[in-house]
Amino acid sequence: MPIPSPEDLRAAADRQRAEIDALVLATTHQIYGPDAVRQQAEQLAANRTSAERQQIRDAARRP
Numbered sequence: 447m448p449i450p451s452p453e454d455l456r457a458a459a460d461r462q463r464a465e466i467d468a469l470v471l472a473t474t475h476q477i478y479g480p481d482a483v484r485q486q487a488e489q490l491a492a493n494r495t496s497a498e499r500q501q502i503r504d505a506a507r508r509p
Contacts, residue, residue: 464501467494471506 450458467490475483491499 464505467502468505
């Protein structure tokens, strides 16, 4: 198996972070409802680039 490039490792880490963020938002929604998710999503968005926000949205759409 070839050694992954730094770019591949960075992309994989970004995907994992996005999946974790999406899971956190889904859990917050289930426990506290949509108002809490809205507030948490705004806080998350403030610390993410537009590409990272898109990755979170994509991860949230996955089953």
